[in-house]
Amino acid sequence: MNYKLNSVFFAILILCISFVFTINCVASPVLSRYSEIKKIRFWTAPDHIRIVLDMSGESIYRVRELTNPYRIVIDIPGGKFSSGLKGTEINNGVIDRIRINRLRSSAQVVFDLPRKTHFDHFALKPFKSHPYRIVFDLKKSFSEEEIKRKINTAKLIATSGDRIVIIDPGHGGSDPGACSGSGIKEKDVVLQICRMFAESINKTKGYKAILTRRGDYNVALGKRIEIARSHGGDCFVSVHLNSYPHSRACGSEIYFLSLDGSTDKNAQRVAERENFLLELWNKDKVREDDVQSILLDLTKNDVMSKSSVLAECVAAKMGKTNSIPFRGVKQANFVVLRSMAMPSILVEAAFLSNPRDVRLLRKRDVLNTIAREIAEGVISFLESNSIAETYMGKINYIEHIVKKGETLWSISREYGLPVGSIRSLNNLGKGSTIHPGQKLRLSGKE
Template structure:
C-alpha cells in the first residue's frame, strides 16, 4: 500500500516537472548580430524568451564560454563577420543534455560583460555580450591640442544619434535613422573642417551604439564649444513633416510633439543595450554642474541662440516643423557647461521626407545649412580665446534675437548706434521678441 502511494507521488511529481522542462527547452536563439566599436565588440543574441545564462573566461587559449540553460539554437553563427574583432571563431553545441553552450575563440584577451535586455518596441528578448579591449585606443582629444595664444579653433562635437543595435526610427523602404544621421554627420564634419577657425569631431563614426550619457561625456572630453546631436523625427502620423531644432528644457516640453520625441530618444539606451549596473563614478561632478544654476541658465540661453541660427539656415532649404527652437528634456543635451542642440532633420516616418533623407545630395545640403548656422552663431559670439575672436567680430547682414538680447546690447556688439538699428528696422520702441530678425546697418 505504502509502496503504491510512493509510486503515485513520484508519478505526480514527474508530471509536474514536465511542463517546466518543456518550457525551458522552448527558448531558442533566433538571431545573432555583431558590432565593432572603437573600444569594444558587442555580440547580441535574439531570444524567443528570457533565459538564464552563465559566462566564463578561460585561458590557454583565450576564449569566452556562454552557457544558456535549457536553450536551443536556430541562428546562423557562421554568417558573422569577425574581421577587426578579437573573435577568431564561434562554436556552439548542446551541453549537459539540455543547455546551449556558445564558445568564442579569441585572438587576444578581453574583459567580458554580459546582461539581458527585455523586449522593447520591435526588439525581442536579447542577451548582450560586450568584449572590452584590454588596451584602450589612444584618442588624442582636441582639448589636448588647443593652442593657448588666442588663436585656437572653435570645437564642434557632432553626435550621430542611435547606431549599432539601436536603428532609431524606421521609415518606408527600410530607411533607418541611424544610417541617415551618420551620413549627415559625416557631411557636416567635412563642412565644418573646411571653415577657417573651426574644427569638428565626430562622437560616433561607425555603426555602433554609444550610451546617451557617454555621448555627453565625449563632447566634454573633446573640449567642445557646441554639441550638435543629429536625428530624424518619427511620429504616429505619417503626415507629420518638417525639420526642427531643440534645446534642453528642465521644466517641460514646449509642445506635445517635443515631449513625444524626447521620450522616444531617451529610450535609446534600452534599445541600444546598456546594462543595469549603476555607475556613480562621476556623480559628484555631474551633480555639482547641475547645481550651478546660473551657469546652466547661461548654457541653455546659448543653446537657444545657436539653435535659432541653425533653424534659420535650415529653413532656406527645407520646410520647418515649427518656426522657433523647441525645448524638451533630451538626455543627450544635459550638459551643464557645453551649449547643446538636437537637430531633427525631418520625419523619417513621412514617405516623401524619408526618400529625401536617404539621398546623398539632400544629406549634404542639410549638413551644409546646419554648418552655416553654427558658423553664423559663433561669428556673432566667438569664444574669447579663439582665432575668430582674435580676427574681430564679424558684422552679419542680420541677426536673430535670442532670449536675453537687448537693442543696446546688439548695438554695442556690432558697433552701431541704437538709433541706427531702429531706423534700419523701422522700430518704434526698443522692445524685442525672441526669433525676431534684425538687420544690421
C-alpha cells in the same frame, strides 16, 4: 525517517547553493520550455565589441571564462540554435571568432579571444520589433602609450585655437533608433548627414568637427560627454530623425534644453522617446551626481540661453533651400543635452514615419543640404559670438563687441543678464554710456 528527510533536504540545499555559485547570471525565473537563439549579431566600436544574441524567449544563461586558449563560454540550458545559424570569424584583435556548439541538452556560444578581456553582459526584454536579447560588451584594452596618444591628440585639438564643433550622430550599433516602414534606420541616415556636416565644418578655416560616432556602433552617453569635454567643444549638435504614430507629421525641428517642461506635448514625446532609447541601450548611464554638477555649470555659464541662440542661428538657415519643411524651434528635457556643459541643440531632421520625408531622405543632395544648413547655422552662431568664449575652461568669460544701436538694456535682454551685473563686470558707473566697437565682458568665473 526524520534523519532521512533532513539529509534529502540538506542535499537539495547543497545542490541549490552550488547552482547559484556556478551560474553568473540568471535572467529570470519565468522561462519558456526552451529558448531558441535566432540570430547572433555584432558591432565593432573603437573601444568595445558588442555581441547580441536574439532569443525567442526569456532565458537562463551561464557565463564562464576559460583559459588556454582564452575564451568566454555561454551555456543556455534547454536552448537551441535556429536552423542554419552558424558561427563567424571576426579576427579584429579583440575577438577571433564566435563559435556555436549544438549540445544535447543546451546551446553553447563560445567567444574565442586572443587574450583575457574585460567584458560585461546583460539581458534585455522585447522592445518594439526587437526580441528578448542577451548582450555582451567586450572591452578593447589600450596600452598606456595608446591612451597617452589619445589624450594628447584631444588636448592638441582643444588648444589649437580652432572652434570645435562636436557632432553627435544619434543611436548606432544595436540601437537603430526610429525605422521607416521600408526599413530605413535612423542610425544610418543620421550618420550620413553628420559626416557631411563634419565635412562642411572642416572645410571652413578655423573650425574643426569632432564626431562622437564614426561608424555603426553603440556609444554610451558617458562616452559622448567624454568626447565633447576632452576635445574642448565650443558647441554640441546631436542629429536625429523623428517618428510619429500617424504618417501625416513631416519636417524638421530643432530642440534646446528645457529643465522645466516642454514646449508642447509633441516635444515632450520626442524627448521621452530619445531619452528612453539612449538609456535603454547604454548600460553605463551617467551618474546622477555628474549630471547635477553639470547642471550647476549650465546655470553659471549661461549655457542654456546660449543654446537658444544656437538653435535660432541654425533655424535661420534651415528649410530655405531643401524640400523638407522646417517646423520650428522647441524645448524639451533631452538627457544628452542636459549633460553637455556647452551650447547644445538636438536636430530632428525629418520624420521617418512620413513617406514624403523618407523619399527625400533617400536623395544624397537632400542629406547634403540638411548638413550644409546645420553647418552654416553653427558657424554663424560661433562667429556672431564675437570672441573665443568657451564652456570647457579654455577662456572663462564671454565678450561682446557693442554694435551700432545697441544699449545696455538690449544686450541685457539678448544674453539674459541683469544690467547691474554687466555694469559691475565692466566697471561702468550709473551714468556711463557704451559705444559701438566697445568690448564688454558679459559673464564668467573669476
